[in-house]
Amino acid sequence: xxxxxxxxxxxxxxxxxxxxxxxxxxxxxxxxxxxxxxxxxxxxxxxxxxxxxxxxxxxxxxxxxxxxxxxxxxxxxxxxxxxxxxxxxxxxxxxxxxxxxxxxxxxxxxxxxxxxxxxxxxxxxxxxxxxxxxxxxxxxxxxxxxxxxxxxxxxxxxxxxxxxxxxxxxxxxxxxxxxxxxxxxxxxxxxxxxxxxxxxxxxxxxxxxxxxxxxxxxxxxxxxxxxxxxxxxxxxxxxxxxxxxxxxxxxxxxxxxxxxxxxxxxxxxxxxxxxxxxxxx
Amino acid sequence: xxxxxxxxxxxxxxxxxxxxxxxxxxxxxxxxxxxxxxxxxxxxxxxxxxxxxxxxxxxxxxxxxxxxxxxxxxxxxxxxxxxxxxxxxxxxxxxxxxxxxxxxxxxxxxxxxxxxxxxxxxxxxxxxxxxxxxxxxxxxxxxxxxxxxxxxxxxxxxxxxxxxxxxxxxxxxxxxxxxxxxxxxxxxxxxxxxxxxxxxxxxxxxxxxxxxxxxxxxxxxxxxxxxxxxxxxxxxxxxxxxxxxxxxxxxxxxxxxxxxxxxxxxxxxxxxxxxxxxxxx
Numbered sequence: 001x002x003x004x005x006x007x008x009x010x011x012x013x014x015x016x017x018x019x020x021x022x023x024x025x026x027x028x029x030x031x032x033x034x035x036x037x038x039x040x041x042x043x044x045x046x047x048x049x050x051x052x053x054x055x056x057x058x059x060x061x062x063x064x065x066x067x068x069x070x071x072x073x074x075x076x077x078x079x080x081x082x083x084x085x086x087x088x089x090x091x092x093x094x095x096x097x098x099x100x101x102x103x104x105x106x107x108x109x110x111x112x113x114x115x116x117x118x119x120x121x122x123x124x125x126x127x128x129x130x131x132x133x134x135x136x137x138x139x140x141x142x143x144x145x146x147x148x149x150x151x152x153x154x155x156x157x158x159x160x161x162x163x164x165x166x167x168x169x170x171x172x173x174x175x176x177x178x179x180x181x182x183x184x185x186x187x188x189x190x191x192x193x194x195x196x197x198x199x200x201x202x203x204x205x206x207x208x209x210x211x212x213x214x215x216x217x218x219x220x221x222x223x224x225x226x227x228x229x230x231x232x233x234x235x236x237x238x239x240x241x242x243x244x245x246x247x248x249x250x251x252x253x254x255x256x257x258x259x260x261x262x263x264x265x266x267x268x269x270x271x272x273x274x275x276x277x278x279x280x281x
Numbered sequence: 282x283x284x285x286x287x288x289x290x291x292x293x294x295x296x297x298x299x300x301x302x303x304x305x306x307x308x309x310x311x312x313x314x315x316x317x318x319x320x321x322x323x324x325x326x327x328x329x330x331x332x333x334x335x336x337x338x339x340x341x342x343x344x345x346x347x348x349x350x351x352x353x354x355x356x357x358x359x360x361x362x363x364x365x366x367x368x369x370x371x372x373x374x375x376x377x378x379x380x381x382x383x384x385x386x387x388x389x390x391x392x393x394x395x396x397x398x399x400x401x402x403x404x405x406x407x408x409x410x411x412x413x414x415x416x417x418x419x420x421x422x423x424x425x426x427x428x429x430x431x432x433x434x435x436x437x438x439x440x441x442x443x444x445x446x447x448x449x450x451x452x453x454x455x456x457x458x459x460x461x462x463x464x465x466x467x468x469x470x471x472x473x474x475x476x477x478x479x480x481x482x483x484x485x486x487x488x489x490x491x492x493x494x495x496x497x498x499x500x501x502x503x504x505x506x507x508x509x510x511x512x513x514x515x516x517x518x519x520x521x522x523x524x525x526x527x528x529x530x531x532x533x534x535x536x537x538x539x540x541x542x543x544x545x546x547x548x549x550x551x552x553x554x555x556x557x558x559x560x561x562x
Contacts (some may be wrong), residue, residue, distance in 0.1 A: 068542075110481040117491045137489065161531045172485065176453045179479040180490040184497040187472045190529035190551035191465060196555015198460040198525065204453065207561040208418065209461040212500040216465040219493040220556045224549035228542050235537055240536055244479065248471035253523055256512050261349075264512060268505035271470035274477015 004028070004058035006051050006073050008038035009223075011119060013091045013128025016043045018161035020130070025062075028054040038125040052080040060087050060157070067091040068229035086150045087111045088109075088157075092177065092226075094141045094170035096233040102143075108217035112154035113141040113170065116163055117181070117209025123223040134162035141170040178237030180278065183245060185219050185227055186238065192220035285309070285339035287332050287354050289319035290504075292371045292400060293345025294409025297324045299442035301411070306343075309335040311350075319406040333361040340366050341438070348372040349510035355385035367431045368392045369438075373458060373507075375422045375451035377514040383424075393435035394422040394451065397444055404504040415443035422451040459518030461559065464526060465521065466500050466508055473501035494515070 003023040007030075016038075018027050027044030028051045029035040035047045048054035055061050055077045063073050070089060081087070087110060091097050092281045094113050102108045118136040120127060138158040142151050168176070195213065199205035231238050242248050248267075255264040273281075284304040286293050288311075297306050297319075308325030309332045310316040311322040316328045329335030336342050336358045344354050351370060362368070368391060370377050375394050383389045399410060399417040423432050436446045449457070476494065480486035512519050529548075537544040556562075 005291070010524055055471055116443045117489065119491060119493070129536045136491070146338075149505065168485065176479075176483065176486050176489060179476045180486055180494050183476065184472060186488075186530070186533055187468055188493075188497050189528055189549055190533055191468045191557070192552040192556040193529045193548065194522065194525040194555075195464065196552070196558050197459045197529075198457075198522070199555070199559045202457065205457050206558060208398065208457060209465075209559055210400060210402075210417070212382050212469075213461055213465045213559060215496045215499045216469050216550075217556045217559075218496045220552040222549070222553075224546045224553070227549050228546040231533075231537050231545060233541055238537055239534065241475065241479070242530065242537075244475040245471055246530070248474045248478075249467070249523065249527070252471055252512075253520065256516055256519055256523075259513055259516070261509050261513055265505045265509040267474065268470055268503070268508050271473040271477070271498075271501040272505070274475075274480070275473040275498045277477050277487060278473070278490055278494060278498075 001059050002026070002057050003060035003062065004048070004054040005038070005044050005064065006054060006077070007064035008034050009044060009064060010123050010127045011116065011132070012062055012076060013038055013041070013043045013125045014130065014132035015062060015064070015090065015116070015161055017128055017130035018133055020159065022160065023060055026058065029120050034125055040120045041125055041128070043125055043128060051076040055080050055082070058082060061085050061087040062088040063087065065234045066226045066229040067093050067097055070097050070217055071100035071104055074100055078104055078106055079206070081106065083107065085110065086153055088114045088154055090114055092115055092181065092230045093234040094173045098141070098143060098170050108143070109147045110150050114154060114158065115139045115141070115173065116158065121219050121221040124228065128249050131162065135157070136163055138163035138165050139173055140165060140167050141173050143165060174234050174237045178234055178241040182230060182234060182238050183241040185222060186231065186242060187245060188217050188220040192217040248269040282340045283307070283338050284341040284343065285329070285335040286325055286343050287335060287358070288345035288347065289315050289324060289406050290345060291404050291408045292397065292413070293343055294319055294324045294406045295411065295413035296343060296345070296371065296397070296442055298409055298411035299414055300438065303441065304341055307335040307339065315406050322406055322409070324406055324409060332357040336361050336363070336366070339363060342366050342368040343441065344368065344370040347507045347510040348374050348378055348514045351378050352381035352385055355381055359385055359387055362387065363390065366391065367434050369395045369435055371395055371397060373462065373511045374515040375454045379424060379451050380424070389424070390426045390428045391431050393427060393432055394456065395435060395439065396420045396422070397439065402500050402502040404507065414439070417444055419444035419446050420454055421446060421448050422454050423448060455515045455518045459515055459522040463511060463515060463519050465520040466503060467512065467523060468526060469498050469501040473498040
């Protein structure tokens with residue numbers, strides 16, 4: 001079956017690799033170098049010159065661009081889209097994406113919003129791996145009008161890619177992800193910048209950190225354009241999660257400033273418990 | 282040579298294991314189970330019933346307890362301490378420790394404050410490993426009155442344990458570590474608690490996180506008693522670092538709330554650059 005991969009980066013590239021011979025993808029990327037590299041790595045079978053030309057004859061269209069570019073891509077492919085194609089995205093936020101899909105696609109009922117919870121701080125086609133989704137979760141956010149056959153097909157494709165598939169309403173998705181994914185990124189960005197600034201003022205700090213800083217800020221090296229879009233397209237959820245973080249920081253600050261050891265030990269224990277709950281560990 | 286290991290946890294235990302046959306340690310721990318386990322693992326050759334009895338005849342005394350227990354340990358061992366012994370700690374903060382040492386030890390000039398920048402989120406004698414310090418840095422914070430022979434010996438011991446040794450003034454140490462180590466822990470505690478609370482309200486969040494949350498909060502599972510002491514004994518430094526984190530969070534919040542994509546992308550790029558600077562990567 002023919003497919004179109006719009007955006008040949010880490011997530012889209014990994015999905016194409018995971019599907020292997022099932023789908024022969026035409027690839028489009030705003031960066032011609034990325035598209036060419038995806039062709040070299042066998043992620044796509046041919047490079048298309050535009051998103052519209054990529055989707056011609058495609059029965060599976062995968063939109064794997066920064067979430068705020070979804071509207072532009074949908075508008076570009078709408079005239080060329082096969083009437084029977086399944087269209088999917090892989091974005092980290094869902095409500096705004098679905099609004100754009102309903103606005104720009106001629107058959108929004110054949111669109112299935114997908115979010116594989118997998119990624120690394122790396123980006124681009126060279127970071128793509130057929131195993132990225134193995135054992136990871138993939139969330140589908142169907143609309144009431146979503147075609148059941150397309151939804152079933154989307155589920156099968158993600159399962160073929162190794163993911164465990166669940167369905168979740170788009171608004172619920174965005175709220176949940178604001179906490180488990182977007183907030184950790186925001187915290188890592190702020191932490192890396194704060195320590196980076198301190199190191200700029202005092203070079204003694206360079207090379208001084210232990211594994212704690214390394215791990216806590218690993219995701220601070222994530223793709224800025226992708227994360228700009230994620231945070232802006234889930235603004236309310238992210239701001240709510242940030243308020244929760246602020247409150248926790250304020251509690252810690254009060255205990256530290258007051259020298260309240262009992263309270264502080266309790267807050268630290270609570271953090272470990274919270275982590276275990278989230279990880280179901 | 283005979284030694285005393287006061288506190289048989291991760292760091293003290295790893296140091297004893299790293300020194301191997303060079304030193305035969307008597308071990309004391311406030312938890313008799315920890316001390317017994319350290320004996321079983323060969324970390325110490327015998328268990329002592331008190332800190333004072335452990336240091337009798339010891340030429341090397343290693344204080345490896347939560348930093349705020351240093352005073353109590355110093356007071357306890359002072360009467361029994363050999364006049365020629367090198368006494369070292371391994372704590373994560375230095376100024377307060379040195380104040381306590383000067384107050385309680387009869388020969389503070391034979392004390393060398395040491396801080397190996399190594400650790401994991403695990404704790405206790407079972408987590409100890411002879412390789413914990415291999416290739417890691419160890420900071421010594423000598424006082425003007427510190428005996429040069431003892432300082433040299435301390436350096437040799439840490440180098441024998443595999444560490445790269447540097448000297449740094451205690452106040453400078455505490456300020457630097459507030460940023461590269463203590464702040465990452467505070468941020469991880471707050472993040473794990475914020476997401477943990479959200480998961481307590483919405484069980485959908487459980488098991489939903491990707492690798493970002495896992496890494497960003499790994500150190501949130503650190504020993505609460507140890508970290509309570511670290512944060513309280515470096516209060517001013519930690520509060521200063523927390524203010525820097527607050528400012529970075531506020532900048533991110535403003536850009537997100539205003540929908541300012543250009544600014545947000547710039548802040549995220551800056552975070553990645555800051556991380557590289559700190560890691561000298």
